[in-house]
Each structure stands twice: as structure tokens, then as C-alpha cells.
Amino acid sequence: MISFRDRSIVSIRDMSHDDLIKIVETTELVKNGEISGFLEGKTVATLFFEPSTRTRLSFESAVFKSGGSVFGIANPKASSQSKGESFADSIKTVAGYCDVIVIRHPVEGAARMASELSSTPVINAGDGSNQHPTQTFLDLFTINEQFGRLDNLKIGMMGDLKYGRTVHSLAHALALFGNELTFISPSSLKMPGHILKELDHRNITYRSISNLEEAGDHDLDILYATRIQKERFGDPQEYEKVAGIYRITPETIQLLGKNIRVMHPLPRVDEIAEEVDSMPNAIYFTQAHNGIPTRQALLGLVTGGLD
Numbered sequence: 001m002i003s004f005r006d007r008s009i010v011s012i013r014d015m016s017h018d019d020l021i022k023i024v025e026t027t028e029l030v031k032n033g034e035i036s037g038f039l040e041g042k043t044v045a046t047l048f049f050e051p052s053t054r055t056r057l058s059f060e061s062a063v064f065k066s067g068g069s070v071f072g073i074a075n076p077k078a079s080s081q082s083k084g085e086s087f088a089d090s091i092k093t094v095a096g097y098c099d100v101i102v103i104r105h106p107v108e109g110a111a112r113m114a115s116e117l118s119s120t121p122v123i124n125a126g127d128g129s130n131q132h133p134t135q136t137f138l139d140l141f142t143i144n145e146q147f148g149r150l151d152n153l154k155i156g157m158m159g160d161l162k163y164g165r166t167v168h169s170l171a172h173a174l175a176l177f178g179n180e181l182t183f184i185s186p187s188s189l190k191m192p193g194h195i196l197k198e199l200d201h202r203n204i205t206y207r208s209i210s211n212l213e214e215a216g217d218h219d220l221d222i223l224y225a226t227r228i229q230k231e232r233f234g235d236p237q238e239y240e241k242v243a244g245i246y247r248i249t250p251e252t253i254q255l256l257g258k259n260i261r262v263m264h265p266l267p268r269v270d271e272i273a274e275e276v277d278s279m280p281n282a283i284y285f286t287q288a289h290n291g292i293p294t295r296q297a298l299l300g301l302v303t304g305g306l307d
Helices: 017-031 054-065 087-095 110-117 133-147 165-175 193-201 212-218 236-242 250-256 274-278 284-289 291-303
Strands: 043-048 069-073 100-105 122-127 154-158 180-184 206-209 222-225 261-263
Touching: 017 133, 017 291, 043 054, 043 087, 054 069, 054 100, 054 122, 054 133, 054 291, 087 100, 087 110, 100 110, 100 291, 110 122, 122 133, 122 291, 133 165, 133 261, 133 284, 133 291, 154 165, 154 212, 165 180, 165 193, 180 212, 206 212, 212 250, 250 274, 261 284, 284 291
Parallel strands: 043 069, 043 100, 100 122, 154 180, 154 222, 180 206, 222 261
Antiparallel strands: none
16 A cells, blocks of 8 residues: 655655556545545645745645645745755754645755755655656646546647756656657757656657647647746846747647647746637646645645545
């Protein structure tokens, strides 16, 4: 029997096929209202050293909806690190105040370090351009909800594939289910080589293209769009070269196929026209809302409130 109790959730690479199925199935039970109140008496600390809206608020909503309590920081300037306290001391101290720590940090590997320092489980809510496992959990749940399966799908990922931690985590997870992947990006923002090596190791079929229109030849089930992340560029001129390079419009949907689903981890900038929002193909707000039951399920599993 799979147990997540007292287990830190740092990277999709730590997860098995069966682990992911367990999270998706538990999320379904939570969303359907079949289980509730499983965080009563539990306290969650949310430590966000990098700006966030959806992730932080959905975690906090998940705690409240499941009967728990939550505290934390949403601005690193409000923490004792602004006074010179080390990251290690902050984690060791907060671990004594709660049952689980949810952390977002701009430095890759910060969540892993926190999990090694903390006496309570740590959930990675995004570390630099590395991993964002809970986004992947809600993405998988949304895909399963839409298609009734997680395997044998054709999925395109578009935009910033170099720095986009959401697509890094998702590509690894989808590889566990034998899907076919199409990567759409400018040459400067291609999927990192270590991700491609993982896909090769698992014999996953994938292709890399730079022209969004070419994706229409691949009969995609899903187009997973991401924004070009200005904050990840050290050189503003390099950002300007690729800003606004892709834009999904109603005409794009017609080109890619009327049954395609469009996903996006949000926030968006200008890569999806607002006219697409009202189309049945647009499921990115449903995707965002699924963050609450997904994070409810995960918190319940990690704290032992759910089996």
C-alpha cells in the first residue's frame, strides 16, 4: 500500500507511476466531496520567498476547506532572513511550529535543502526554474478529468521550455504514462537536454519545432501553453527577442483542431487571446481551480489525515 505520510514532496523525479495515480484518485474523492475535515488539528506553514498568487492562495484555501489552520510569509522582506538569519535556521525554526511546510523559493534546490533540514514534511511549491510538482499533480488530474486517462495522448508544450519549471515536471510525469510530446519553442528556449535524455531513456516519442502552425500536423489532444518568463532572463534584450513570439487565437484553435484542449499554468501575458476563454477548448481556469482539491488531497496524504 502506498503511503505518503511524513513524506516530503520535492520533485516529480521522486514519484512513481503508482504515486501519481494515488494522488489523482484521492483528488477525485476530495473534489466529489466524498472525504472532508481531514486536516482538523493540523497546521500548515506557507513560506513564499518568491511572488505567487494562485499557488499560495490555493494552498491556503485547501487548508481552510479541509479544517486546518495556516500561517506564513508572502514577502521575504517580512521574514527574519532580511535581518540576516540563515535559510537553514529559518526552516529548522518553522518546522517546530507546524505539521508541514509549503515552500516557494527562487533558488533551484532550495526545497530539497529544506526537506533535509526540516523535522516535518516539506512540499515544494516551486524552486527557481527547476520543479513545480504540485502544479503537475493538478495538471494530471485535469487531463484525467477531461480525457478519462493519462496515457496514449498527444501533448504539445509551447513557450518557455528552458526556464519553465511547470513543463519540466510535467514532461517527466507524462513520460511515466507513455505519451507523445511535441515541444514548441524558439531555439533559445528549448527543453533542457537532461529532460530530453530522460525521455530517450523511457523511449518516449517527442519532437521539437519552432513554428506553432506546424503543431497542426501532429493532431494534438492538448496544447500546454506557458508564458515567456521575463524574470528568468538576465539580459532584457534577450527577453525582447522572444517576447510575444506565440499567440493562441480562435484561428489557432481552428488550425490545431476543434477538439484540442488548451491548458496554461497561469499567469498569462499575451500568449492566449481573451477571445479563447469562452471557447470549449479553453480549460485553463478549470485547471487553476483544480489546484484546491489537488492540494487538499496532497496535504491530507502527507499529514496522515488521508490514507
